[in-house]
Amino acid sequence: MKWTLILFLGSSLAVTTLGWTYHYSQKTMNWTQARRWCQTDYTDMVVIQNQTENNYLVSKLPNRTRSPYYWIGITKNHMNENWTWIGNNSTWVGEQSWAVNEPNNNHSNEFCVEIYVNTGPNRGKWNDEKCALQKYAVCYKAQCNATSCGRGRCQEMIENITCLCEPGFKGDRCQTAMECPPLSQPDNGYLSCSGGNLTFNSTCRFKCYPGFLIIGPPDVICTVTGVWSGPRPICTSYKQALLAVVGCGALSAFCCICFCWMKHRKRKKLAQVRQPEEATSPSNEAQG
Numbered sequence: 001m002k003w004t005l006i007l008f009l010g011s012s013l014a015v016t017t018l019g020w021t022y023h024y025s026q027k028t029m030n031w032t033q034a035r036r037w038c039q040t041d042y043t044d045m046v047v048i049q050n051q052t053e054n055n056y057l058v059s060k061l062p063n064r065t066r067s068p069y070y071w072i073g074i075t076k077n078h079m080n081e082n083w084t085w086i087g088n089n090s091t092w093v094g095e096q097s098w099a100v101n102e103p104n105n106n107h108s109n110e111f112c113v114e115i116y117v118n119t120g121p122n123r124g125k126w127n128d129e130k131c132a133l134q135k136y137a138v139c140y141k142a143q144c145n146a147t148s149c150g151r152g153r154c155q156e157m158i159e160n161i162t163c164l165c166e167p168g169f170k171g172d173r174c175q176t177a178m179e180c181p182p183l184s185q186p187d188n189g190y191l192s193c194s195g196g197n198l199t200f201n202s203t204c205r206f207k208c209y210p211g212f213l214i215i216g217p218p219d220v221i222c223t224v225t226g227v228w229s230g231p232r233p234i235c236t237s238y239k240q241a242l243l244a245v246v247g248c249g250a251l252s253a254f255c256c257i258c259f260c261w262m263k264h265r266k267r268k269k270l271a272q273v274r275q276p277e278e279a280t281s282p283s284n285e286a287q288g
Contacts, residue, residue, distance in 0.1 A: 020140045020141060020156045021042075021141045021143070022057060022060055022061075022138065022139070023038075023041070023138070023139040023141060024070060024137060024138045024139070025037060026136070028135055029136075030131060030132050031071050031131040031132075034071045034136075035086070037137050038137055038139030038140075042139040042140060042141040043140055043141050044073065044086060045086060045137065046138040046139060047073050047074075047085045047088060047090070048072065048074075048085070051096060051097075052158065053158060054097065054115075054124060055124060056158050057115075057138070058115065058117055058123065058124040061115075061138065063118065064117050065118055066118070069116055069117055069118075069135060070117065070137070071112065071114055071136070072115050072138055073085055073086040073087070074086070074093075074113045075111055075112050075113065075131070076111050077111065078111075097126050098125060098127075099116060099125035099127050102125070103128035110128040110130055111128070111130075113127065113128055113129065114127050115138070140156075142156060144161055149173055150169070150171075150174050150175040151165060151168075151177075152164050152165040152169060152174030167224040168223075169200065178224060179226055180198045180200075180202075180223075180228050181198070186232070186233070186234060187235060188208060188236070189207055189208040189209055189235035190206075190207055190209075191204050192204070193205075200224060202221070202222045203219055203222075206220075206233045206235075208235035211237060211238065212235040212236060212238070213238055215236055216233030216234065217231075
């Protein structure tokens with residue numbers, strides 16, 4: 001169920017959701033001080049990944065009728081650089097992000113960005129500003145931690161977290177290993193699996209009863225897609241194996257004989273073609 005809770009925390013306000021938490025100051029500071037304040041008490045200055053997040057953030061911030069507004073975590077060091085979000089080096093800038101005629105770099109050193117939270121047409125838009133100006137800070141506190149996703153990478157989303165699972169794992173928290181279907185016992189043999197399970201990276205080994213010979217690789221591995229690797233081996237009697245070898249040998253010999261016979265026949269045919277040509281050659285005619 002969607003819920004929102006506003007907490008008063010000393011000199012700051014926090015907007016709490018099921019995912020990350022947004023926090024904003026009640027005191028103004030320059031951009032560098034604002035980021036330091038965010039890193040000290042929370043995770044970092046707010047980073048916006050798309051327009052939906054941008055709109056959501058604005059909906060949770062209190063309205064202000066005029067400057068100062070709120071610093072956000074996008075900046076650059078030089079005029080010709082791209083705008084870059086702190087922390088993740090993203091250069092996302094939406095088509096609707098900037099206010100009209102912004103960014104204008106009005107004083108040739110407007111390398112920080114504020115977000116408008118007024119009620120006019122510029123609500124939620126960005127404006128480049130001098131980093132030394134005094135504005136309020138907007139921070140976020142990550143909800144992801146080392147245990148959020150068992151075998152995956154935790155990604156913050158609006159009102160939720162998403163786990164990007166490592167290959168071979170699944171589940172909303174990457175807590176379950178991929179499973180391969182059960183294997184049937186081979187005829188004239190048996191199999192054993194490592195750890196007794198059929199999950200990702202486990203190995204099953206086929207073995208034959210005495211008097212039988214295994215044909216094919218004896219081991220199969222459960223892959224990341226939940227499919228067993230390679231063909232299943234079979235157990236065959238030594239007599240059948242010997243007959244198979246003899247049969248293969250006979251077939252190979254027959255193929256070799258056929259090949260040699262065809263090659264010999266081709267050479268003989270070429271020789272027959274050359275004899276008439278030699279008989280009518282200019283040297284023979286001159287001798288005549």
